[in-house]
Amino acid sequence: MNYQTALSIFLPLSLGIAAFGSALGLGKAVASAMEATARQPEASGKVLVNMMAGCALIEALTIYTLIVVFVLSGKIA
């Protein structure tokens, strides 16, 4: 297996793995936010904003992987 083959197999896979972890984190964050909103509906605005900030930070981890994939995908061709 030359390195092009390895890259073209594992680059999408790495993005998938990172997205999997992010999805677990996002699911947890959103679930807790939903619970908080259900307990205290009057605080829904604040909960939403804080949840968005947290979600953006969690998402950033997948984006770092995306950057790595972008950088390395130039090596395939």
Added chain:
Amino acid sequence: MNQPFLKSVLKNTLIFCGAAVILALFLRQWAWAGGLFAGFCWAFLSVYFLNHLIEMGLNSQEKPKKNIFWILTFKFPVLYLAGFFILKSRFFPVLSVVAGLSLFIPGFLYVWLKNRKAEARLGVGTRVFFLFSALSFSGVTQALASEPAHEGAKGASLHILNFVRLFSELFHGTFFSDLLDRFENVIFGFIVIAVIGLVFFFASRRPALVPGRFQSCCESILEGLQGFVCGILGPEGKKYTPFLGTLFLYIWTMNLIGLVPLMKAPTANSMILTLGGITVPIPTTTAALAILVFLYVQSIGIRRQGILGYLDHMAGNPRDIFGFILLPLMFVIHLIGEFAKPLSLAFRLYGNIWGEDVLLAVFMGLGIGVCAFLPVPAAVPLQFPFLLLAMVTGTIQAFVFTLLSTVYIAMMLPHEHPVAHAAHS
């Protein structure tokens, strides 16, 4: 959905179908007439059975269970298998069958409009319907204006045709076309700036004490932004509202302008750079905005905390011996963290909007490919649902960019209020 309604729909669709088949026969398109009729029969039977099911569900005096079972297990599968084979056999043109099926939509609309009370004003449903039809029209024109796949060199990606590219191909080979190619995204950026500027200029030209519709709309946007920023930064957030609000409006408009036919979202643009054998897409527009935010945040940190306070913040506020032992490590970690912020800001915005654009382009290509056998240029707006999705994504991403910039500023301010503490920990 009451039964007279469904029966009326069936009756009206029968008339529509008769007219369409007669038209097709008149044009001597035998296969088309057959396909229309087959598709219509299929949809007619399907709705008829559905009507039957509803009827049986409503009057439950008779023993309905057996009949429902009969319909569900036998009639519907047979019907769907028949439809599958009609489509699969290619005996009739596929488009004619689909057209026959969709004859129900005008029938449905016709009956609905007829049944509406005449004195009622333009209801919410009608407005939503008009919005949707306008959007789907924009989808059709967008699909017609797009080119299936722009085969570039390495790293070829799908493009939706925009008017700058159109002009550049019109003047192909001249200096003007080169200029247009080079400044494509800048042109769209300036268009966005002009749109926002003109809207707010005309809104604030003759400010009235009792604002009209237009003025109060713009004012409510600004008040919302002010409330959002002050909600995170506290009362001193008023100073930072102009920058952050402009950021939001600019990014939001840039994201949404990509959905207008012949326009392009400048946020979805990237420049392929090759640095020492490594190819990296640099999202120029979003990177510029992210660098701006980065510089602004650092300058706020230095101005509000002083040079020493800023360095103290970067070193993780060492107060005891462990803090001073860990100082080099903390400093490096904070430095990397600061530089990771603009990186993630830029790539988040770029990745989301670019992905959305590629999705739209792929489905447009599909919509054009479906109609490729027709002698006239036509397209099915398959990308229509994704236009709605793109509206939501564009708004959310603009919001997230602004929110994160606000949080970064809050983290840089001297720690007085609890929100900055919460964001920091």
